[in-house]
Amino acid sequence: MKRFRHALIFFASLVVLWQIICWVRNSPVLLPGPLVVARYLGEAIMDGTLGVATWITAKRLLIGYGIGCVIGLPLGLMTARSKFLGDTVGLLALGLQTLPSVCWVPLALLWFGQSEGAMLFVVVMGTLWSVLIAVDNGVRNLPPIYVRAAHTMGSSGAHTLLKVVLPASLPFVVSGMKQGWAFAWRSLMAAEIYVTILTGYGLGHLLHFGRELNAMEQVIGVMFVIIGIGLLADKILFSPWEHFMHRRWGTARE
Amino acid sequence: MSISDELENIVPAKLVVEDVSKSFAGRGRRVQALDNIRLEVGEGEFVCLVGPSGCGKSTLLNLIAGLDYPDSGRVLADGRPVVGPGRDRMVMFQEHALFPWLDVVGNVMFGLKLKPGLTRKDRREVARYYLKLVGLEKFMDSNVHELSGGMKQRVALARALAPNPRVLLMDEPFAALDAMTREQFYVDMQKIWAARRKTIILVTHNVREAVCLGDRVLIFSAHPGRIREEFKITLPRPRDFSSLELAALAGDITRALKSHTTAEAAA
Numbered sequence: 001m002k003r004f005r006h007a008l009i010f011f012a013s014l015v016v017l018w019q020i021i022c023w024v025r026n027s028p029v030l031l032p033g034p035l036v037v038a039r040y041l042g043e044a045i046m047d048g049t050l051g052v053a054t055w056i057t058a059k060r061l062l063i064g065y066g067i068g069c070v071i072g073l074p075l076g077l078m079t080a081r082s083k084f085l086g087d088t089v090g091l092l093a094l095g096l097q098t099l100p101s102v103c104w105v106p107l108a109l110l111w112f113g114q115s116e117g118a119m120l121f122v123v124v125m126g127t128l129w130s131v132l133i134a135v136d137n138g139v140r141n142l143p144p145i146y147v148r149a150a151h152t153m154g155s156s157g158a159h160t161l162l163k164v165v166l167p168a169s170l171p172f173v174v175s176g177m178k179q180g181w182a183f184a185w186r187s188l189m190a191a192e193i194y195v196t197i198l199t200g201y202g203l204g205h206l207l208h209f210g211r212e213l214n215a216m217e218q219v220i221g222v223m224f225v226i227i228g229i230g231l232l233a234d235k236i237l238f239s240p241w242e243h244f245m246h247r248r249w250g251t252a253r254e
Numbered sequence: 255m256s257i258s259d260e261l262e263n264i265v266p267a268k269l270v271v272e273d274v275s276k277s278f279a280g281r282g283r284r285v286q287a288l289d290n291i292r293l294e295v296g297e298g299e300f301v302c303l304v305g306p307s308g309c310g311k312s313t314l315l316n317l318i319a320g321l322d323y324p325d326s327g328r329v330l331a332d333g334r335p336v337v338g339p340g341r342d343r344m345v346m347f348q349e350h351a352l353f354p355w356l357d358v359v360g361n362v363m364f365g366l367k368l369k370p371g372l373t374r375k376d377r378r379e380v381a382r383y384y385l386k387l388v389g390l391e392k393f394m395d396s397n398v399h400e401l402s403g404g405m406k407q408r409v410a411l412a413r414a415l416a417p418n419p420r421v422l423l424m425d426e427p428f429a430a431l432d433a434m435t436r437e438q439f440y441v442d443m444q445k446i447w448a449a450r451r452k453t454i455i456l457v458t459h460n461v462r463e464a465v466c467l468g469d470r471v472l473i474f475s476a477h478p479g480r481i482r483e484e485f486k487i488t489l490p491r492p493r494d495f496s497s498l499e500l501a502a503l504a505g506d507i508t509r510a511l512k513s514h515t516t517a518e519a520a521a
Contacts, residue, residue: 167353
């Protein structure tokens with residue numbers, strides 16, 4: 001409760017500060033006030049534009065992210081355990097991970113057109129390599145004693161992989177998935193802002209239109225929504241895992 | 255299978271090590287870790303292996319556990335050659351090797367999950383029995399990091415005992431514990447061994463520990479790893495770690511151990 005109060009006071013003061021700056025500068029184009037932005041958000045929610053755009057963006061993100069994880073997890077396990085795959089696929093992943101995935105946008109547009117496919121491709125490219133490298137790293141850093149202990153207890157093959165190797169590398173896997181999420185989210189936003197996708201307008205497009213119309217309250221409103229989704233994703237997707245790890249591994253600081 | 259079947263005190267196994275040799279690639283040359291080891295361990299016998307670091311004691315333990323394979327010779331458990339790890343031969347390592355992603359009871363249940371015919375409730379009951387045996391029943395739902403070093407090793411012991419193995423292989427499990435904890439462990443270990451009869455091989459640096467626990471103490475020497483001498487310990491049980499007879503016997507064995515290692519250094 002105390003923490004909640006602290007956060008509330010902090011953010012309320014930010015809004016007040018924002019309002020004060022608006023009064024001093026008084027330029028609705030350069031910096032619209034909090035009330036104007038709130039009114040835009042209210043209207044956009046009521047007429048459905050925000051809901052539709054959020055849904056389109058979230059769908060691209062979740063599907064692309066899901067595909068990236070589903071491919072990246074097993075590939076990471078494989079590159080860590082096979083020298084051949086580590087020297088080939090592992091190296092490829094390391095190289096591609098350094099490439100900001102927004103760089104894939106031009107190619108994706110050529111290959112898939114201005115469509116969902118292009119967006120998904122960019123999101124997958126953002127997710128896949130981070131997840132793969134994190135899992136690979138986690139498995140390589142595994143204390144060998146865990147697998148030996150598991151073997152003496154009758155565990156082998158897929159059982160060891162799923163019940164020992166994967167949970168043991170959980171701290172690495174989760175941080176890799178978090179990084180993959182951040183890459184995917186950023187590159188999707190960049191792509192949506194700079195490219196018109198004919199199959200649906202996401203949050204990035206909404207922001208872009210705001211800019212074209214000089215409607216800065218729309219730009220700022222959408223920015224808030226984007227921040228909100230980021231926070232929500234963190235709380236829903238990653239917090240439970242991090243909480244679990246802090247409790248089990250004892251890494252929480254009280 | 256019911257819990258009472260599961261907890262039944264089964265006959266401990268007889269182990270035979272037949273002319274086993276094992277070498278490893280060291281810096282540019284091969285190191286003979288074990289050279290023609292012959293060893294027989296009777297049913298329910300407690301054998302301790304002592305010797306300097308790098309003398310191959312742990313290697314021998316790994317071969318018996320089935321975690322590694324000999325270059326030549328073979329290991330028999332109850333007449334059957336050991337071809338890999340098995341639940342009939344459980345291992346306790348120097349590090350507790352508990353899984354941090356599971357709670358205490360989850361760790362003890364890990365090996366039981368791979369046993370067919372037990373429901374989740376049965377497994378929990380079996381785990382509870384062994385945690386009680388090591389005095390940690392109250393900590394079933396604790397996380398591993400919340401336990402002290404000695405408690406972790408106790409959980410590791412419960413985990414090794416839970417699948418009801420016939421052989422328990424212990425690789426310096428007390429080495430990282432403080433002296434007080436260790437001495438309490440010797441008392442408990444003797445009680446537990448009396449309650450759950452197993453064939454035990456304990457690898458240790460600590461001669462007094464070996465004398466306190468073992469029926470037999472074998473002295474190893476390094477380069478190449480060989481069994482040099484054997485002492486039968488006939489002191490009555492339960493043995494007191496601080497008793498004079500025990501200390502005197504440990505002194506004799508330590509002297510023998512030293513003579514073997516200095517002879518080896520001179521050679």
